Amino acid sequence: MTAEEQQMIEHIVRLIRKPGANIDENTPLVSSGLIDSMALVDLLLKLEDLTLRRIPAGKVQPKDMNTVALMFATAQRVGKARK
Amino acid sequence: MNRFRNLIDALAAAPGDRPFVTAWIDEDEQETVTFAEFRRRARSQAKMLSEYEVNTGDRVIILMPQQIAAMTTFVGAMMLGAVPAFLAYPNFKVEASKYRAGLAGVTANLKAKMVVIDDAFPEDMLGHVHLCEEAKLIRAGDSKSVGAEVELHDLEVRPESLAFIQHSAGTTGLQKGVALTHAAVLNQLEHLAHALKIDGEKDSVYSWLPLYHDMGLIACFILPMVCHMRVVMQSPLDWVMHPETMLQIISEYKCTLAWLPNFAFQFVPRRTPPNRWAQYDLSSARALINCSEPVRSSSMQEFENAFSAIGLKSGTLHSSYAMAENVFAVTQSDINAPSGPNRVWADGQRFRSMHVIAPVAQGTPGAVCFTSSGRLLPNNEARIASDSGILLAPGFVGEILVKSDSLFTDYYNRPDLTAKAIVEGWYSTGDLGFTLEDQLYVIGRKKDLLIVGGENIYPQDIEEIVASHPAIHDGRAVAMGVYNSDLGTEDIVVVAEVEREELLTNTVDIEREIRNLVVGGIGVAVRTIFLKPPKWVVKSTAGKAARSGTREKLLKEHPELDVRGSGD
Numbered sequence: 273m274t275a276e277e278q279q280m281i282e283h284i285v286r287l288i289r290k291p292g293a294n295i296d297e298n299t300p301l302v303s304s305g306l307i308d309s310m311a312l313v314d315l316l317l318k319l320e321d322l323t324l325r326r327i328p329a330g331k332v333q334p335k336d337m338n339t340v341a342l343m344f345a346t347a348q349r350v351g352k353a354r355k
Numbered sequence: 356m357n358r359f360r361n362l363i364d365a366l367a368a369a370p371g372d373r374p375f376v377t378a379w380i381d382e383d384e385q386e387t388v389t390f391a392e393f394r395r396r397a398r399s400q401a402k403m404l405s406e407y408e409v410n411t412g413d414r415v416i417i418l419m420p421q422q423i424a425a426m427t428t429f430v431g432a433m434m435l436g437a438v439p440a441f442l443a444y445p446n447f448k449v450e451a452s453k454y455r456a457g458l459a460g461v462t463a464n465l466k467a468k469m470v471v472i473d474d475a476f477p478e479d480m481l482g483h484v485h486l487c488e489e490a491k492l493i494r495a496g497d498s499k500s501v502g503a504e505v506e507l508h509d510l511e512v513r514p515e516s517l518a519f520i521q522h523s524a525g526t527t528g529l530q531k532g533v534a535l536t537h538a539a540v541l542n543q544l545e546h547l548a549h550a551l552k553i554d555g556e557k558d559s560v561y562s563w564l565p566l567y568h569d570m571g572l573i574a575c576f577i578l579p580m581v582c583h584m585r586v587v588m589q590s591p592l593d594w595v596m597h598p599e600t601m602l603q604i605i606s607e608y609k610c611t612l613a614w615l616p617n618f619a620f621q622f623v624p625r626r627t628p629p630n631r632w633a634q635y636d637l638s639s640a641r642a643l644i645n646c647s648e649p650v651r652s653s654s655m656q657e658f659e660n661a662f663s664a665i666g667l668k669s670g671t672l673h674s675s676y677a678m679a680e681n682v683f684a685v686t687q688s689d690i691n692a693p694s695g696p697n698r699v700w701a702d703g704q705r706f707r708s709m710h711v712i713a714p715v716a717q718g719t720p721g722a723v724c725f726t727s728s729g730r731l732l733p734n735n736e737a738r739i740a741s742d743s744g745i746l747l748a749p750g751f752v753g754e755i756l757v758k759s760d761s762l763f764t765d766y767y768n769r770p771d772l773t774a775k776a777i778v779e780g781w782y783s784t785g786d787l788g789f790t791l792e793d794q795l796y797v798i799g800r801k802k803d804l805l806i807v808g809g810e811n812i813y814p815q816d817i818e819e820i821v822a823s824h825p826a827i828h829d830g831r832a833v834a835m836g837v838y839n840s841d842l843g844t845e846d847i848v849v850v851a852e853v854e855r856e857e858l859l860t861n862t863v864d865i866e867r868e869i870r871n872l873v874v875g876g877i878g879v880a881v882r883t884i885f886l887k888p889p890k891w892v893v894k895s896t897a898g899k900a901a902r903s904g905t906r907e908k909l910l911k912e913h914p915e916l917d918v919r920g921s922g923d
Contacts, residue, residue, distance in 0.1 A: 289888065311890070312448050313596060326381060329592035330420050332447040333477045352381065 273297050276322040280340050283318050287311055297341040302334055312337050319343050325351030357545060361512040361537040362581065363434055366394060369583040373556070376579075377587040378422050379604055388423055390583065393430075396423070400431030400495070404469065407491055411436030411510070413468035414520065414767075416461070418484065420444050420473060421566055421590045424495055426576060428471055429566075433519065436512050440465060440520040440532060441567040444473075445480045446592055458484060464768050465520065465532060471495050514538035520767050521572050523679040532767035533679045543573070543682035543761035544581045546732040550687040551612065551642060555583035558641075561610035562586055563594035563601060570647055573683035574614045599627040602635040602662075609639035614675070617648040621830070624661035638666030642690060646675045649799050649815065650726040652698055670695050676728035676797050680782055682761040685737065686795045688729035697727040697794050703877060707810040710752040712789055712796075721878070723816070727794040735759040737795055738781065739788065749790045752811070754801055756781040803902070805836040807845050807879055814902070820876045821851050826865045828852040831892045833905040837882065837916055846882035848916065849873075850909050852892050862886045885909065 277297050285293050288307060301307045307315070313329075315337060320327055325347050336346040359365040369375070371391030378386045388396070409415060415432040417439055419425035425441065432439035442461060445454055462470065462484075470484060470492045486492060518540050520532040547553075560579055564571030571591075579586040587608045594600060601623055604610065645655060655672045663669070674696040677684040688696040700722040702713040715722050731737055738746055739753040747753045758781050765773040776782055787804065788797040798813060805812040817834035821827055831852035836845035849869070853859055866884045873881050893904030910916060 287890065314890075316447070317596060328380060328590075329596050330446065330590040331475075333445065333480070334447050334449065335477070335479055337447050352383070 274344070277340050277344060279322055280315075280318060280343065284315070284340070287314065295340075298339050300338050301340075302338045315343065319347050320351075320354075323347040323351060324354050326354050327351040357514070357538065357541040359541060359581070360514055361516070362518055362540060362577065363430070363512060365541070365581040366390070366397075366430065369394075369555075369580070373583060374585045376423050376426060377585065377608065379587055379589045379600075381593075382603075386423060393423070393427060396427040397430040397434060400424075400428045401434040402431075403493075403495075404428075404431055404437065404471075405435055407469060407493060409435055409437050409469055412517070413437045414465040415439045416465065416467045416470045417441050418444055418458075418470060418472045418476065419495060420475075421588065424473065425566060428495055429519070430580075433512070434510070436510055436516065437468075438517045438519055438534075440467075440522065441565075441572065442522070443565065443567050445477060448592075454480070461522065461532065462486065462490065466490075466768070469493060512537060514541070517764070521569055521679045522567060523569075531769065531772060533763045534765050534767045535682055535763055539761045539763065540573075540577060540682050541581070542734065542759075543684070543732075544578055546734065546761070547574075547578065547684050547687065548582050550684075550732055551690055553578075553582045553584060553612075558582075558611045559585040559587060559608060561601065561605050561608070561613040562588040563591050564588075564614065565591045568647075569677060569679040569683050570614045570616075574644075574646075574677075578683075598623045599631065602627060602632075602637070602665075605637055605640060606635045611639055611641045612644070613640070613642075614644045614646045617645055617651050617654050618830070620645060620654040620658040620672075624657055625829070629661075632661065632665055635662075636666045637662050637671075638668065640667065640671050642673050643671055644673045644675050644687075645696075645726075646677050646684075649797050650674045650696065650728060651815075651819070652724050652726045653819070655695070655726065669693060672696075674726060674728045676755075676786075676788075676795055678757075678784060680763045680776070680784075681735070681757055681759055682763070684732055685735050685757050685759065686729040686731050688727060696729060697792075699725050699727070699791060699796070701725065706752070707812060707877065707879075710811055712750045712752065712791060714791075723877075725796045725798070727791075728788075728797050729795065730793055731795065732759075734761075737790065739790060740783075747789075749792070752787060752789045752798065755784045755786045755788045755795070755797065757784055758782065805834070805845050805847060807836075807847060809844075810879065812847065812877070812879055816877055817847065817849060817873055817879075817881070818900070820872050821849055821869055824865065824869050824872060826853050826858050827869075828854050828889060831900055833892060833900050833902055834881075835902065835906050835909075839882070847873075847879060848883045848885070848909075849881050850885040850887060850892065850905060852887050852889055854889070856888045859886060859888060885913070 281295050331350040369390035373390050374387050375390045375393045376388055415437050417428050429439045467490050474494050474496050514537050518537040520534050523531045560575050562575035564575055566572050670693045672695045673688045675684045676686040700715050700717050702715050703721040703723045705711050705713045736758045738756040741753045785801050787801050803814050814834040818832045821832035822829050834849050837848045839846045893901045893908055
């Protein structure tokens with residue numbers, strides 16, 4: 273797991289208010305109901321900060337945000353390096 | 356008498372070399388099409404639809420991202436005399452079950468012949484696209500003739516033919532398809548273009564508004580098409596994530612007009628770091644129009660205070676009262692007024708207990724400020740009616756009824772809803788308001804109103820006061836009515852998010868201060884205050900507090916409450 277993925281997991285644990293929650297990069301988040309869809313804008317902004325990429329929100333689908341690993345893969349696939 | 360017989364004639368008359376739509380993706384990626392190119396692509400889409408035997412009167416649902424292809428498909432359907440409707444494209448925030456339910460209801464009600472999706476439509480969402488028996492699902496690029504010059508047979512589209520269906524906004528209202536004729540749409544646009552003094556050559560529109568909403572569809576797509584004016588648009592989601600891009604786009608493209616819901620006037624300055632404001636220039640803007648939510652003077656003031664130093668001129672912020680059922684606008688504030696829409700201060704006590712507007716001087720203790728939505732457009736009439744249907748004089752608060760030459764024909768396939776909504780030619784809007792000196796003031800939704808001991812209390816007034824407390828996260832307060840069976844009236848319950856979780860260790864002081872603020876501000880007592888941690892309040896797509904969602908969540912956590920009344 274990368275340092276950035278670890279930071280994202282810590283951010284999610286804070287967001288869902290479950291200290292000590294057992295989340296890794298492959299834990300389903302949306303499909304399991306762990307996070308709701310309204311939190312995804314917040315996660316997408318965090319993803320932009322951690323990857324230093326600009327992510328066009330219109331090109332992101334629910335499945336792309338379901339795990340931390342998928343989020344970072346999505347950032348690589350559709351994101352562009354920030355100026 | 357309209358200049359054009361139908362919307363296709365209006366598009367055909369546009370100068371071919373003039374830019375029409377610019378789709379702004381980000382700093383590096385934009386696409387602009389001229390009117391000529393737009394017409395060519397629309398004809399190509401019409402050809403594609405005709406290959407699938409789409410004919411006059413057939414409903415065509417468009418489920419495509421907010422890009423130029425969605426717009427050319429929409430117009431392509433109209434070129435065949437078919438009746439297109441935009442529906443929301445799935446995005447990463449959508450909950451599959453809600454999306455499925457909304458879409459199934461709408462597609463079934465429209466009995467659509469065709470559902471058009473884009474090539475990138477997510478496979479896992481395809482199962483949520485409900486098709487009725489005769490409907491076909493096709494991809495927008497599925498034409499044998501894409502790229503070629505396409506000849507279409509001349510088709511006479513009569514003014515009284517249906518042009519398209521737009522769906523009235525709201526979290527649960529997606530089922531209501533508002534059917535609009537070419538004549539109604541052209542009437543509306545003629546009045547609006549006149550009120551705004553639009554010059555197609557010099558004006559250009561900025562938009563982040565969704566095409567399935569009347570502001571996005573009418574003001575930011577069909578109006579520019581008919582007035583031969585440029586529109587620069589971005590996706591609503593990209594704007595919500597980076598509201599600063601609105602300043603960037605207006606500066607870069609020197610846009611002159613934009614429509615925004617009230618909350619955006621706070622959202623943009625608050626989400627754009629002040630040290631970056633100076634990078635932008637709003638001097639090109641001549642009308643930024645507050646529309647689709649009750650107009651709050653404080654929101655407009657915040658925007659003006661923030662951006663007057665970067666070229667925003669006094670008198671640029673305007674207001675309008677609009678709804679899908681009237682195609683769009685009913686009123687528009689005077690575009691030449693040097694300081695924007697009229698405001699009136701009224702005695703708060705008389706407003707709440709007697710539902711009457713008694714003007715007082717600005718600054719009078721207990722006064723309530725209202726911002727006008729402007730004067731009626733030509734051929735638009737408004738009445739104010741009491742609950743028992745009695746017509747009220749200027750200065751009295753009641754439900755707004757509207758009649759015009761752009762009023763909708765019916766809710767598509769829903770004669771039951773149409774009969775309830777239109778009585779003797781007057782449409783009951785469900786909005787509360789009053790008239791004063793030829794101006795219309797809109798207060799809020801009738802169903803949101805709380806009636807406490809015979810006084811009319813508007814939830815947004817309480818929410819604004821609660822959110823002004825420094826411990827409360829701005830915009831994250833929701834007020835609602837709870838029926839008190841002992842007293843036979845509603846009690847006010849407030850749920851609000853604190854700024855930081857540690858503030859929850861001392862809720863007693865915060866609650867007391869909030870109660871004092873509300874009593875001092877509008878003279879009513881709050882029965883219960885629920886203080887919640889950050890991010891607790893349910894938000895809408897655009898990030899503002901959603902009343903109905905928050906109410907549902909509160910009920911779930913506190914089943915002892917009998918919450919009723921307000922909704923979105």
